[in-house]
Amino acid sequence: MNDSYLNFVNSPFGARVARSLGLPKPEVLRRYRADEPEFGGLVAIGAGREPHLLDSLADLVASIGVTSVAHESAGLWMPLAHRHGLLTGRFEPAESGSAARVGALIFDASGIDESSQMEPLHAFFHDTLRSLGKCGRIVVLGRPPEACPSPRKWTAQRALEGLTRSLGKEARRGITANLVHVAEGAEREMEATLRFFLSPRSAYVSGQVVRIAADGLHRLANSVVVTDAIGNDAASPFDWNQPLANRRAVVTGAARGIGAAIANVLAAQGAHVIGIDIPPARDALEATMRQLNGTALAFDIAAPEAPAQISAALDDHGVDIVVHNAGITKDKTIAKMTGSAWQSVIDINLCAQERIDDALLAAGILRDGGRIVGVSSISGIAGNPGQTNYATSKAGVIGRVQSMAPLLRPRGITINAVAPGFIETQMTAKMPLALREAGRRMNSLAQGGLPVDVAQTIAWLAHPGSAGISGQVVRVCGQSLIGA
Template sequence: MNDSYLNFVNSPFGARLARSLGLPKPEVLRRYRADRPEFDGLIAIGAGRGPHLLDALANLVASIGVTSVAHESAGLWMPLAHRHGLMTGRFQAAEAGSATRLAGLIFDASGIEDSSQMEPLHAFFHDTLRSLGKCGRIVVLGRPPQDCANPRQWTAQRALEGLTRSLGKEARRGITANLVYVGEGAEARIEATLRFFLSPRSAYVSGQVVHITADGPDSSATRSLTKDGKAAAFDWQAPLANKRAVVTGAARGIGAAIASVLAAQGAHVIGIDIPSARDALDATMRQLNGTALAFDIAAPEAPAQIAAALDDQGIDIIVHNAGITKDKTIAKMTAAMWQSVIDINLCAQERIDDALLAAGILRDGGRIVAVSSISGIAGNLGQTNYATSKAGVIGRVQSMAPLLRARGITINAVAPGFIETQMTAKMPFTLREAGRRMNSLAQGGQPVDVAQTIAWLAHPGSGGISGQVVRVCGQSLIGA
């Protein structure tokens, strides 16, 4: 859907008028395009006392092929980078400014063990933030607070959440900020997540906290083998090659975007939607060389029908996207309106997964990704049924994660905020504008933003992420 205000204030005349009147000017976000480099520009590296993740960062910088500059806080980076054969230099705060535009800032705070050791955080971001270019990326790395050895370390690591979320709100200009807690033993598992947060694929994901653990499937187990029998790294441009992915509600909108992104990353997509949407579903799947299955997922017989249709080859990924809204205040809501939303948005997910897991159709090492909503986090006026169902999705993800760990299956959720869809286009103007502007990026997201986040969670390198909820909301003020 078209955002007229965003387009106007980014036109030459509109930009001048916005400046003269002091109007907010949301940035046109840089999103992933296959015909443009995914990574370019300079990345500044900073670190606190005793950083644990610089070696993993060196591997990442070498892999994505960018040039790094070391802030004075990261004294260990220069010799380490040279050992890895990386192009690197020193960040000179006195010389930085408009002439030095950074593409990303990464700070390794994993070694901070006491609140008295946090001054390097101020020094790094004080010196570098003004040099971060439009649509730049900020990533802070730490250790999971609950795994810390003592209360002081827990306190210092937990403080990183306030820092990161504040940076996301201060930076503006399309810049995002996210925090990644890396558990001990999971250092080699951070690349897929850092690639996502540093790339245009995460354009509408900001203010999020992700935990990477050493539990779950080893990403190397999902890699192909070379002719000499050694593990070969998957193709980062097609990490889902040879994977089979099911997407419910795939005929149009966000579901079609999810199917398109998964297919672009190499997956064979099986799209499911209701029989009345068969024509649209067929058209979407035809463009992706996918498979269309017309089932009403709320029907009692649907789980068995879906399992039978998938039984021969099995699947590696299932994305529960299908959902409906039937909005009324609860005093005016009929029992049928309540139950239909709960049944389609939540119960159907449970029944389908039960059938696929029991039959082994979702293979070990697989991925389950469910679409929740910020309404499930914050609640919403006139949406008690919808918010209840989406909060239930979060509960399901959190409760199922430990049960699926033995099979190497991860389960996560995305919680979209205001996304530009046919549904939001029908909202009253004032509510629509409030939804667009009440976030750090001052605009609505696109269906592709949800799709790219799901693709990251479905990635073979995301095996250390499970039981988590990632908001795709531009760091919305709602439920923050």
């Protein structure tokens, strides 16, 4: 849907009006386009004491081909960069209007062992933040607090969440800030996640905390190596430009809207997409799948026979990725809500996911090393008046992800969820104007997201390089103030 205010304040005349009246001016976000470079600009590197991740970070900088500049806090970066053959220099603040603005800020805080060692964080961001360009990226790297060997390190690493989320709210200008906790032994598994957070693909993801675990999976060159139960390694190669090539992905609710966007992004990254939607949406589903050379399955996922039907349709070739996107709303306050309205939302949004996954896992149709991604919602985190049924179902999706992750780990299968905030869809277009504008502006980016923002986040979680991410919920909400 068209955001008239965003378009107006970013026009020459509207920008002048906004400045004169002191109106907020949301930035037009830079999103991924196949005809534009995915990475560019300078990357400023900072670090705390005894950083553990700089070597892996140098591999990433070399892989994506950007130029780095070292802040004085990252004294080890210069010799390390030279050993990797990287173009690098010393950080110098950009002058006002300078074309040489920094595109990303990365701080390695993994070696900070106690709260008294946090001064380099202040020094780095104090010196660099004003040099960060529009739609820039901030990534803070640390260790998972719960895995820290001492209470003081746990305390210091947990404190990074407050820093990162505050940076996301201070920076504005389309800038995002995210925190990545990298477990010991998972240093070589962080590339897919850093590529996502540094690229335009994460345009509407900010204020998030992601944990990368080792779990016996590691990445070598452009392949994921899974160690099986008897100790054998089986390499599954991938291309960063087509990481989902030779993989099969199921997307429910794929006929239109967010589901169609998910199908498009997965297909663009090389997957063969099998779209599922209800029989009344057959024509739209077939049209969407036809454009992607995908497969259309017109099934009602809430029907008792649906798991068997889906399993039979997929049995010959199996699948690698399952995206549970299908969902409905039937909004009423609970005092006015009928029992059927309650149960139908729970059944379609939550129970159907459980039944389908049970069938695919029991039959081995979802292959080992596969990915399950559920679509939750900010409503499932914060609740919403008039949506007790919907919020219950979406909170249940989060519960599934957290409870199933350890059970699926022995098979190398990950399960995660995305929780969209205000996304510009046909549904939000029907909201009253005041509620719609509130939904758009009540986040750090001061605008609504697009279906492609949800789709790109799901594609990252489905990526073969995301094997260390499981049991997590990533909000696609522009760092919404609701549920923050």
